Amino acid sequence: EEQLVESGGGLVQPGRSLRLSCVASGFTFGDFVMHWVRQPPGKGLEWVSGISRSSGSMDYADSVKGRFNISRDNAKKALYLQLSSLRTEDTALYYCVRRVHYRYFDLWGRGAQVTVSS
Amino acid sequence: EVVMTQSPATLSVSPGGRVTLSCRASQSVSNNLAWYQQKPGQAPRLLIYDASTRAADIPARFTGSGSGTEFTLTISSLQSGDFAVYYCQQYDKWPPLTFGGGTKVE
Numbered sequence: 001e002e003q004l005v006e007s008g009g010g011l012v013q014p015g016r017s018l019r020l021s022c023v024a025s026g027f028t029f030g031d032f033v034m035h036w037v038r039q040p041p042g043k044g045l046e047w048v049s050g051i052s053r054s055s056g057s058m059d060y061a062d063s064v065k066g067r068f069n070i071s072r073d074n075a076k077k078a079l080y081l082q083l084s085s086l087r088t089e090d091t092a093l094y095y096c097v098r099r100v101h102y103r104y105f106d107l108w109g110r111g112a113q114v115t116v117s118s
Numbered sequence: 119e120v121v122m123t124q125s126p127a128t129l130s131v132s133p134g135g136r137v138t139l140s141c142r143a144s145q146s147v148s149n150n151l152a153w154y155q156q157k158p159g160q161a162p163r164l165l166i167y168d169a170s171t172r173a174a175d176i177p178a179r180f181t182g183s184g185s186g187t188e189f190t191l192t193i194s195s196l197q198s199g200d201f202a203v204y205y206c207q208q209y210d211k212w213p214p215l216t217f218g219g220g221t222k223v224e
Contacts, residue, residue: 035215045154045162045205047215059213095161103209104152106173108161 002026002107004096009112012086020112022079022096027107030074033099036081038092039111046092049081050099064090086116120144120211124204124218131223137193139221141206146186150210153182153191156220157202165204166191196223 008020020036035050049060049070058070069082079096094114098107121144131137141151149169154162164173166182169189179194193200206218 044220045207045217047213047217050213050215061214100167103150104164104167104207105154105162106164106167108163110161 004098004107004109006094006096006109006112009094009114011115011117013118014087014116016086017082017084018086018114020081020083020094020096020114022081022109022112024077024079024098027098029072029077033102034072034079035097035099035105036070036079037095037097037105037108038090038114039095040089040092048094051079083114086114088116090114091116119214120147120208120216122206122208122216122218124206124221126221127219128222128224131196133196133198135196137196137200137223139191139193139204139223141184141189141191141218143187143189143208145211147208147210149185150208151182151184151189152207152209153180154205154207155200155202156205157199162205193223 003025006022012018036048038046038048051058051070067085071080093111095111096109097105100106123142125140151169153166155165156162165176165180170182181192183190203220203222205220
């Protein structure tokens, strides 16, 4: 079964950092572009960041550019998101998602909750 | 940035009814549009891609149509498991990839 499992979420104070991880199973991780999408409590979906198959290209939403860093380790079948200088508005459920051929998202994890609060 | 606008925000329907959800893009996205379904406490699930192609295991009662700036998702006969929030997303002009605000079917 194809699966994405996120971890690393938690409660963190504003200005601090956190690292999310996502481990893939059931498919060839290195064949796919991977992204993070977040969902604030009771709100809609917001694209956060994406990374190419070989880590040669990364993209970020303006709201997180300069504060978040996406990376991957194909040998470990893992995707990461380093969140720094966190703000209260970064509070959200963060989904690891698989992207098909630079098009749509076809596989979603269950999400990792990040809560930024003093 | 391509802004995606969904309407209505909420739709009240009875089981067995026909549902039409709208999604509008602020500029043409060709047919590079997907629809996702999200039930409470669950991750979104891909329903439709390329505006009209059903994803694997999606029932035929879900139909996507449109191109350019106007898109619709139709559920021909609403079943109890279809009560959810539906999001559209464009992948034509990015970054950023953008989602609509969602339509809740209740």
